[in-house]
Amino acid sequence: MTSLLTNNAAMTALTTLKSINTQLDMTSNRVSTGQRVSSAADNAAYWSIATTVRTDNASLSAVKDSLGLGSSAVDTTYNGLNSIITDLQNMRAKLQTALQPGVDRAKVQTEITAIQSKMKATADSSVSSGQNWLSVDSSAANTAYQATQSVIAGFSRSTAGAITYSRINVEVSNIKLYDVNAASASVPATEAQVAGSTSLTGTSAFTAGTADFSAASAKQVNFTINLNGSKTQNIKLDATTLGAAVKDLAKVTTDEVLSAINNQIAASTGANSVKGLVAASLDTQGRIVLKTTTAAAASTINVDVVAATGGNALVDIGFGTTAGLAVVAGKGTDAGTSNAKGILDTVDGTTSQSINSINISALSGTTGDATLATLISQVDKAISSVTNAGTKLGANKTQIDGQKTFVDTLMKANDRTIGILVDADVEEESTKLKALQTQQQLAVQALSIANGASANVLSLFR
Known part of the structure; x- marks a missing residue:
């Protein structure tokens, strides 16, 4: 059916031409910029x-x-x-x-x-x-x-x-x-501190950056902090003590280990409590460090590795795995003066x-x-x-x-x-550009033919 009011062929040709022009603009932009993702609209995640x-x-x-x-x-x-x-x-x-x-x-x-x-x-x-x-x-x-x-x-x-x-x-x-x-x-006074022998992520407790402390692993860290020769605190890390403190017992992170140690220190009570007197952190080499909060020669700290309990296996976080092995004590210094x-x-x-x-x-x-x-x-x-x-x-x-x-x-x-994510394949895009230019010419011709159909209809009335 041929209609004077609706030119279906022209509408189809026009839609096709618009689609080709959109693709042509996109391809031209990729060729000119050298990028297939040049804005967030192209690919939000890659951009x-x-x-x-x-x-x-x-x-x-x-x-x-x-x-x-x-x-x-x-x-x-x-x-x-x-x-x-x-x-x-x-x-x-x-x-x-x-x-x-x-x-x-x-x-x-x-x-x-x-x-x-x-x-x-x-x-x-x-x-x-x-x-x-x-x-x-x-x-x-x-x-x-x-x-x-x-x-x-x-x-x-x-x-x-x-x-x-x-x-x-x-x-x-x-x-x-x-x-x-x-x-x-x-010369300022210094705190007493003890550092592990190796980076925390390089110890036997950790694999691929995390530590498995699940019940199935049966791993346990057990050591005692002795502060100033009088105050002590036992630190035990296992499935039971870490259960409520970490997101995933099978993938405990270094931050979670530090938090667990500091939480147990903060929870200590009694006359021999070390609460507020010592803190755990990581040094620039990733080693765990236990440091006193007081800077003075009277500040001393040492770590004693003790045997695991409950049938667990004793693992190392930098302080060794041999029960009774005392890490060399750290000692603070008093403030003083030195020749300038x-x-x-x-x-x-x-x-x-x-x-x-x-x-x-x-x-x-x-x-x-x-x-x-x-x-x-x-x-x-x-x-x-x-x-x-x-x-x-x-x-x-x-x-x-x-x-x-x-x-x-x-x-x-x-x-x-960056290149893998956003760079355009110039050879592919240039080939596509030529193809789209050809399609554009054909679409223009198709639109021209479709628009000429009305003239053919008028010839019937002559």
């Missing part, structure tokens, strides 16, 4: 994942930059230390020369003074990105000073979305050579001179020779201390370089993940 990974990669890029700056600072400091070690060796040689009979020690002192000036200049100029770790000012007035410099080394996002950063710490207070601060530095000066400007108690202020011009006779021998020994100790500082920096450098390589590899892996 969300890819956006999160891109955000993580941006954070990793910032971490990589931080590692680069940290590496530069470590390199600069390390080169300064190497140069100063050579200067100290020259100074020791000059002092040994001054031991020889008939040597003009005033002239030797002129050379020593030059070496001292060079070492100070080297330390003062060992600056990278505005940071100097060899020549510092640790006085209270200098709020910019940090005894420990932290280099951001890693970025991670938990399943809950929590973001954490790992750090590589450089102990500037242990490698500094000169310090403007003439006062004694305050650096390796080269600290005055030696025997010679009353620092490396930076050694002066032999007035030394003479047997007494002078004895003082020279002591000064040589002092320089030897300084060489050893500076060498140790270089060793510590070398370890930091190795850490930073290794982390830079890892972060770079991780960023590339993330890029591949």
Whole structure:
């Protein structure tokens, strides 16, 4: 039937043309952007994942930059230390020369003074990105000073979305050579603590990141905390004690283990209670740590592994599995003071001179020779201390370089993940584009023919 009011053929052709145009627009967008998922409308799940990974990669890029700056600072400091070690060796040689009979020690002192000036200049100029770790000012007035410099080394996002950063710490207070601060530095009291021998997830209690404490596994952790030699608390982890505290006894997490330990500590009562006096946590290596809440030399803590009960098998969470095995006790320290000066400007108690202020011009006779021998020994100790500082920096450098390589590899892996999720197959899309263009032309022709049908009908009335 042919109708003047309704052109079914034209409507069908128009619908087909619209569908083809929609597909053509989508394919053209994929070809032009190189992505098959360029917005949430294309695939909400893939777009969300890819956006999160891109955000993580941006954070990793910032971490990589931080590692680069940290590496530069470590390199600069390390080169300064190497140069100063050579200067100290020259100074020791000059002092040994001054031991020889008939040597003009005033002239030797002129050379020593030059070496001292060079070492100070080297330390003062060992600056990278505005940071100097060899020549510092640790006085209270200098709020910019940090005894420990932290280099951001890693970025991670938990399943809950929590973001954490790992750090590589450089102990500037242990490698500094000169310090403007003439006062004694305050050293805070420390807590007593005991750490496991290995990461919690690497112990026999855990497999694939979780621990099976179900009744069928018959696993049990059993140890006693002894605090200050007088207060004790037994910690027992098994199917019974964990039953109401964890989501799945067959897949107990490290967080749930820590919570269970801290809950049992908090529930302790009586005169020997350790409630509020000790807490469990994980250190940067993932090891379980038991630490007192009081910082003082009087704070002591140790852990004794005890036998399992009820026919269960004793398993390790870092404190061993042999009953009666006492973990080495941890002991706190009292607050105190320490010399704030650096390796080269600290005055030696025997010679009353620092490396930076050694002066032999007035030394003479047997007494002078004895003082020279002591000064040589002092320089030897300084060489050893500076060498140790270089060793510590070398370890930091190795850490930073290794982390830079890892972060770079991780960023590339993330890029591949994004590509798998959202990148378009250019060959496939270009082929599809040509096919759709052909279909579009045919659909336009079909619509044109359908629209011409009314003219054929009018010819019947001529």
